[in-house]
Amino acid sequence: MGLLRSTPISEQPLRPHSRFLRTDRARQRLIPTTALSTGTYSIAEGALDFLAKDEQVTAVFTVTLTDSKGGTVTQDVTVTITGSNDAPVINAISPTALTEQTNTAALTASIPVSFTDVDLTDIGHTASITGVQASGTTTGLALTSAQLIELVTPGTVTKASGSSSGSINMGFSAPATAIDYLAAGEVLTLTYTVAVNDGDGGITPQTFVVTITGTNDAPTITTVEGTTDVAGAVTEDASLSTLTDTGTITFDDVDLTNTHTVSVASASGNTLGGTLTLGGVSESAITSEGSVPWTYSVANSATQYLAAGQTASEVFTVTVSDGNGGYGHPGCHGHHHRHQRCSGG
Numbered sequence: 126m127g128l129l130r131s132t133p134i135s136e137q138p139l140r141p142h143s144r145f146l147r148t149d150r151a152r153q154r155l156i157p158t159t160a161l162s163t164g165t166y167s168i169a170e171g172a173l174d175f176l177a178k179d180e181q182v183t184a185v186f187t188v189t190l191t192d193s194k195g196g197t198v199t200q201d202v203t204v205t206i207t208g209s210n211d212a213p214v215i216n217a218i219s220p221t222a223l224t225e226q227t228n229t230a231a232l233t234a235s236i237p238v239s240f241t242d243v244d245l246t247d248i249g250h251t252a253s254i255t256g257v258q259a260s261g262t263t264t265g266l267a268l269t270s271a272q273l274i275e276l277v278t279p280g281t282v283t284k285a286s287g288s289s290s291g292s293i294n295m296g297f298s299a300p301a302t303a304i305d306y307l308a309a310g311e312v313l314t315l316t317y318t319v320a321v322n323d324g325d326g327g328i329t330p331q332t333f334v335v336t337i338t339g340t341n342d343a344p345t346i347t348t349v350e351g352t353t354d355v356a357g358a359v360t361e362d363a364s365l366s367t368l369t370d371t372g373t374i375t376f377d378d379v380d381l382t383n384t385h386t387v388s389v390a391s392a393s394g395n396t397l398g399g400t401l402t403l404g405g406v407s408e409s410a411i412t413s414e415g416s417v418p419w420t421y422s423v424a425n426s427a428t429q430y431l432a433a434g435q436t437a438s439e440v441f442t443v444t445v446s447d448g449n450g451g452y453g454h455p456g457c458h459g460h461h462h463r464h465q466r467c468s469g470g
């Protein structure tokens with residue numbers, strides 16, 4: 126606000142002089158909006174917000190004084206206004222809803238952001254991600270806060286001088302491996318904070334939300350050294366009644382909270398009447414690994430036809446199901462031979 130001291134003063138409106146005004150908009154905004162008979166120059170709060178920090182405009186008014194005899198005299202009055210900075214204001218950012226990829230490609234999205242800075246000549250704004258909160262299903266999320274922040278690229282800020290509107294086109298990209306841990310329907314919510322800095326002391330934060338809904342990954346059969354054993358062997362007459370061997374099938378399901386069931390099918394070519402029975406599944410909701418023990422049994426009497434050194438095989442297929450449409454199939458083989466051990470078949 127500028128204050129004009131001059132008495133007496135005419136009732137006629139003061140007419141602003143256009144010298145030194147930088148823009149048409151500036152000229153319009155400098156026209157006083159209140160009665161002037163008191164000799165006070167006033168202008169509505171906010172009408173000069175367009176002035177950037179330390180930016181100045183000068184208005185010159187010519188005041189005409191008229192006496193009772195019709196004599197007149199004029200006097201110029203100069204009003205100088207210095208701008209102060211206004212912080213940018215980021216508009217609400219629409220939430221981004223993503224679904225875990227079913228392939229190994231990165232999960233990506235563009236996140237448009239718009240903001241205003243009423244300081245018309247203010248340009249050169251920058252944007253940065255200043256924070257993130259992870260919620261929802263976070264057990265299995267291996268990324269640190271710093272790494273989560275790195276998933277967002279603030280991108281280039283666009284704002285032209287003379288306009289109060291600006292925009293940012295942020296990018297989000299998460300590697301598939303970072304979010305595979307989500308089981309079907311599980312949701313990870315990432316609440317980020319982006320800040321726009323006008324370089325003149327105005328820094329404004331705004332939050333935005335990225336949700337990622339999990340999809341199922343099929344279990345896979347694994348080979349764990351020292352644990353996995355899918356080739357059994359028994360030897361005729363090692364026992365008079367039943368010949369047995371045991372082993373362990375190991376599997377992996379990146380969907381941490383998935384639980385698994387197992388089933389076994391005997392191959393049609395099996396002729397010895399042996400059986401494969403499965404024990405309970407060992408697994409945990411905080412690791413992807415699981416295992417299940419198996420026991421192969423066959424009647425010793427069924428192996429008596431084997432000559433020394435001769436072998437026979439029975440094959441069983443074990444299926445590990447995650448209950449979400451994902452299956453893993455290891456082969457499990459029982460070998461029967463006399464007096465010597467043989468490797469898998």
Ligand SMILES: [Ca+2]
Pocket residue numbers: 173174175176177178208209210211243244
């Ligand atoms: Ca301003």
Ligand SMILES: [Ca+2]
Pocket residue numbers: 210211212213242243244247323325327
């Ligand atoms: Ca500003």
Ligand SMILES: [Ca+2]
Pocket residue numbers: 225304305306307308309339340341342379380
């Ligand atoms: Ca998954």
Ligand SMILES: [Ca+2]
Pocket residue numbers: 341342343344378379380383447449451
């Ligand atoms: Ca799964």
